[in-house]
Amino acid sequence: MINNTQWNGFIKEIKAHYQKDFVPLHEPTFGDKELEYVTDCVKTGWVSSVGAYVTRFEEDLAKRVGVKRAVAVVNGTAALHIALKVAGVKPNDEVLMPALTFIATANAVSYTGAIPHFIDVSEKSLGVDPQKLDAYLEKIAVRQHDELLNKETGRVIRAVVPMHTFGHPVELDELMSVCDKYGLILIEDAAESLGSYYKGKHTGSFGKVNAMSFNGNKIATTGGGGAILTNDEQLADYAKHLTTTAKVPHRWEYVHDEIGYNYRMPNINAALGCGQLEKVPQFIKMKRELTNYYQHLIKNIDGVQLFTEPAYASSNYWLQTLLLDKTIERDEVLAYLNDNGVMSRPIWQPMHYLQMYKDCPRSDLSVIEDLNKIVVNIPSTPIERGV
Template identity: 70%
Template sequence: MNTQWMQFVEQVKQLYGKEFIPLHEPTFNDKEIEYVTNCVKTGWVSSVGAYVTKFEEELAKFIGVKRAVAVVNGTAALHIALKLAGVEADDEVLMPSLTFIATANAVSYCRAIPHFIDVHEETLGVDPFKLENYLQQVAELRNGELFNKQTNRRIRALVPMHTFGHAAHIDELVDLAEKYHLVLVEDAAESLGTYYKGKHTGSFGKINAMSFNGNKIITTGGGGAILTDDETLADYAKHLTTTAKVPHQWEYAHDEVGYNYRMPNINAALGCAQLEKLEQFLVQKEALANKYEELVTNIDGVTLFTQPTNSDSNYWLQTLKLEDSFNRDEVLSFLNEQGVMSRPIWQPMHELELYKHCPTMDLAVTNDLKKRIVNIASTPINVK
């Protein structure tokens, strides 16, 4: 690699003040220790407890939804969200091919079929304009439901994902879902702290999902949440995620197949402490993005992906876009060898052996972006 890249590496190391920089690591201090210790002392460490309730309430308040149901991870949250959206066996679910595998797996848990759609270069999220043109060709409404004319299967839901914390064209997707009688389920796993036209992501769909994995902007260790304004759906989500146990003073009665998905209290304790610092993390993330944008101007053919129009992004993962003159893997090898942990965007779902059989639209933008995206060190810090 040339001297421009060497200079970039040195500047990033100076920024973080160390020789090895992880892609994204959690930031803890005494508050997390205090809350987790208190949780341990009470003995309430499993799926019920004061911290679970507090975390759900504070999260719902921050996002601007009526209810949040805390679960063990984002995949579990999306699984239950899809189930409550009415996704059934052999249904098709429209979702981006350019996403983490959890999105497709959650569809598979419902015994449904992912239907892969393209993304927009401005947002890295679902392209509603291209999607509508596609649906006009391959789908039709029958008795108020959308069907794929080629497979004769029902298309039940649309799952946009807010990639790296940048909001998709969500207003247009809401309109599209309404027009074609689709249930909108947001995969907001990466977008806590991201707003579209002043409204928080994860609050546009009927029922939505979020993640708090160890590498997210805040973490509960492992964790996720189901988000909705529908009180009935929220109650049902809580019921399903606690093994569908019917409340009783002592009896173990279960009224349907449920899931052991509830977030433990000890994880929620960690999350409560993290939520208190979220605003600080968002400020640090934006400052880091501004600094990276400045640094990459010195590298010919490289730009930093910045927040799209109408999006106030959380900048979860800082993202470089390479021109075609670069070999992405050579850039990744160099940065990682130099101690600046970097990763490519996910391998598109339609390329994975287990999902190659799924219906797919033209994915020209997806196929192009996979060759040009590199994520770099993104842990929030105080930028000098």
């Protein structure tokens, strides 16, 4: 049983903080700049996949993340799909990824014809546990002809895709050491981590090719959108070619030299994104202030902790995260908050629980299975009001 008096006080404070009777989980925040840029698109007629704002958005994003190139696409799933493809993931390869992630990570792997191979996470970061992964690969994998083979399936294990859960960076130095040891390609799923840094370096800049999301509930949004991030100019060019239907440039001819994808971000979405990127530092500041506010509030609730960034990281705190004591029933908390106008949610259904992925190879996933019982996300929209 939860203590209704304590939770009622929590609910009252959140509603007062947001000045709303119903508090959504995460809303976009728009202003005059976004309206100005989008209006310019409408007035000039440049609203589709060609236009100056697409180029500007890519350049601004690459500069903010600290990579040479960004390729804007229609959503984060498309970004990860193409990142995997241009990085060298092939059909029937296995791709290591956390079972704690949004389904888009597994789906993008499946789109390439590869097989998701689920691994566990660290309680420290909520992302891939490099030490546990190393021990697991020592047991189930063998190097043969410069490739890493799964001894149980006979398939090549090609890559690892860490996901920076709720904006909290994984232990990248340790993970890169594991990749070097086993010859794995690192591809970051940085969908949630715009504005997050690992030891002073932005997430999404460590892997060979990486992906980011600009969905409506992200730190910065383009409505629907994503981006491929890389320091490899050739791979960036190839990604841009594939995402524009693999059309060979020509003044009038329509020649396509391979199967491509109609994934290019429309100019009107990029215009919205340009305005949003300008506000990222302000959004991050407000989100970190919100973390301090919640740390103060939960002191009044027994058996609840707020998840905070690892010592090596500076997180964007995309979604604020409660960790419940095991004596507290997660669904009882979720029902009580949602019934009383405070939107909350559990972590995503772990991938190996889903019908389409239940037979995929996997390591011990005990940490994820424990987290599934105790994690609750609560309202996380950045606002100006007090701490």
